[in-house]
Amino acid sequence: MDVKERMAISRQKPRELVPAERIKHFDEVTAGYDHQNAILEAERCLQCKKPKCREGCPIHNDIPRFIRLLREGKIEEAYWADRETNSMPAICSRVCPHEFQCEGACVRGKKGEPVAIGMLERYLVDWMVANGKNLAKSCALPRDRKVAIIGSGPAGMTVAYHLAHAGFPCTIFESLPVLGGMLSVGIPSYRLPRSIIAAEFESLKNCGVKIVTDTVIGRDKSLQQLKDDGFEAVFIAVGAHASRKLGIEGEELDGVYHGVDYLRKINLGEDMNLGQNVVVVGGGNVAIDCARTALRTGSDKVFILYRRTKAEMPASQAEIHHLEEEGVKIEMLAAPVKIHGENGRLNKIECIRMQLGECDTSGRCRPVKIEGSNFMIDADAIVPAISQDVDLEAINGVELERTRWNTLVVDDLTMQASADWIFSGGDTVLGPQTVAKAVFQAKEAAESMIRFLEGRDLKEGRAVAESA
Numbered sequence: 001m002d003v004k005e006r007m008a009i010s011r012q013k014p015r016e017l018v019p020a021e022r023i024k025h026f027d028e029v030t031a032g033y034d035h036q037n038a039i040l041e042a043e044r045c046l047q048c049k050k051p052k053c054r055e056g057c058p059i060h061n062d063i064p065r066f067i068r069l070l071r072e073g074k075i076e077e078a079y080w081a082d083r084e085t086n087s088m089p090a091i092c093s094r095v096c097p098h099e100f101q102c103e104g105a106c107v108r109g110k111k112g113e114p115v116a117i118g119m120l121e122r123y124l125v126d127w128m129v130a131n132g133k134n135l136a137k138s139c140a141l142p143r144d145r146k147v148a149i150i151g152s153g154p155a156g157m158t159v160a161y162h163l164a165h166a167g168f169p170c171t172i173f174e175s176l177p178v179l180g181g182m183l184s185v186g187i188p189s190y191r192l193p194r195s196i197i198a199a200e201f202e203s204l205k206n207c208g209v210k211i212v213t214d215t216v217i218g219r220d221k222s223l224q225q226l227k228d229d230g231f232e233a234v235f236i237a238v239g240a241h242a243s244r245k246l247g248i249e250g251e252e253l254d255g256v257y258h259g260v261d262y263l264r265k266i267n268l269g270e271d272m273n274l275g276q277n278v279v280v281v282g283g284g285n286v287a288i289d290c291a292r293t294a295l296r297t298g299s300d301k302v303f304i305l306y307r308r309t310k311a312e313m314p315a316s317q318a319e320i321h322h323l324e325e326e327g328v329k330i331e332m333l334a335a336p337v338k339i340h341g342e343n344g345r346l347n348k349i350e351c352i353r354m355q356l357g358e359c360d361t362s363g364r365c366r367p368v369k370i371e372g373s374n375f376m377i378d379a380d381a382i383v384p385a386i387s388q389d390v391d392l393e394a395i396n397g398v399e400l401e402r403t404r405w406n407t408l409v410v411d412d413l414t415m416q417a418s419a420d421w422i423f424s425g426g427d428t429v430l431g432p433q434t435v436a437k438a439v440f441q442a443k444e445a446a447e448s449m450i451r452f453l454e455g456r457d458l459k460e461g462r463a464v465a466e467s468a
């Protein structure tokens with residue numbers, strides 16, 4: 001096939017449940033590609049000499065290689081080419097914001113639609129599962145130096161994956177009764193089925209990784225106790241789970257549910273209906289997940305209040321598209337200023353209109369209040385989903401350097417914290433970010449931890465750990 005023929009193929013659409021059906025439950029919305037779609041989509045790739053997609057991928061997966069192998073019909077080989085760098089392709093292919101990462105960098109996106117890299121990656125995993133193949137390689141023989149991992153999200157899972165495959169016995173300590181961090185208690189199952197997460201943990205357990213749930217490090221056990229128990233290196237991956245508050249009057253009223261707290265409750269099985277009229281505040285993935293979850297739990301009229309315009313929303317276009325298809329409206333250029341209530345329960349939200357003011361060097365413009373433009377909205381619930389902060393309860397007892405945002409300070413190259421036996425990565429270091437960034441940092445940290453345990457130089461021969 002020549003370039004002209006490749007350019008003539010349009011981006012293949014994955015199979016999806018229709019909106020009226022999918023809002024009745026939490027089943028996965030997107031079903032992925034069949035074989036024909038996958039091959040056609042793979043044929044769209046131009047196999048660039050300097051592949052921008054690879055630079056755009058936070059993990060730097062060798063995307064052109066796995067696409068080439070896929071279209072040659074070598075699907076198992078293509079899967080392993082991807083898995084060389086990606087510790088969790090089944091998850092990343094579903095939840096990565098591809099349009100800001102690999103697909104955002106794809107040259108085909110300049111004059112049309114980029115190659116659907118995420119869907120192709122997912123096809124590889126789907127094919128492996130359908131053909132009864134193992135998704136992980138066998139593990140190395142156990143060595144005698146053990147490691148503790150605090151937190152079972154993507155960062156903790158990735159460190160466990162690499163260390164277990166290098167033969168180091170690992171124990172993951174998790175404060176919650178469920179595993180997976182924000183994959184399980186943040187991202188709803190209609191985007192990431194829980195069976196996918198369970199399969200990752202099954203393969204970690206098969207590799208000898210021990211898992212201890214319902215244990216809060218810093219409260220039930222200290223870092224020092226872990227050291228005394230013989231864990232020679234510790235990876236801190238506690239994420240960013242503290243909901244940021246709006247800081248307005250009335251935020252303590254009943255009917256106010258902060259974004260990640262709300263999703264955690266739902267994901268842990270609590271039966272919650274927020275009432276008929278629900279206002280979600282924010283423009284990111286968390287806000288969208290809250291709105292779509294409220295719809296699925298019985299609320300009729302859900303809308304999003306965002307202080308900038310739709311073009312500035314940090315959520316991915318695919319998510320915004322799904323949200324609007326499901327009937328959620330976005331009220332742009334508006335922000336809440338006060339929550340009104342009666343007998344301790346909210347009934348109205350006072351908002352103000354905004355306009356875009358000065359823009360910074362990246363082109364992002366500051367929202368500015370239009371004085372006197374206040375208006376009221378009747379509501380049964382408000383869900384502020386404006387961001388999350390890191391809570392470093394886990395590090396009680398050991399002095400570790402932190403930033404002014406309360407994230408942990410680590411060396412950029414090695415991910416080593418200010419105590420030499422402690423390493424960190426993911427949201428604990430970056431603040432709320434993405435799965436792929438957590439996977440990348442954790443992979444770098446795992447390499448450092450192996451060197452540390454073997455008494456080798458942590459930096460020799462390594463370039464600065466840089467994620468896209």
Ligand SMILES: Cc1cc2nc3c(=O)[nH]c(=O)nc-3n(C[C@H](O)[C@H](O)[C@H](O)COP(=O)(O)OP(=O)(O)OC[C@H]3O[C@@H](n4cnc5c(N)ncnc54)[C@H](O)[C@@H]3O)c2cc1C
Binds near residue numbers: 156174186188433
């Ligand atoms: C609603 C929502 C939707 C998102 N959607 C996307 C998306 O579509 N794509 C994407 O790439 N990213 C998304 N993200 C972000 C992504 O989930 C995170 O960036 C990623 O999970 C960070 O991984 P982590 O391992 O650093 O932390 P986490 O996943 O947060 O895991 C941290 C774990 O540590 C545990 N823990 C905390 N304190 C302790 C303690 N003291 N002792 C023991 N365990 C502890 C927590 O319970 C948790 O299980 C989303 C986040 C949210 C909240």
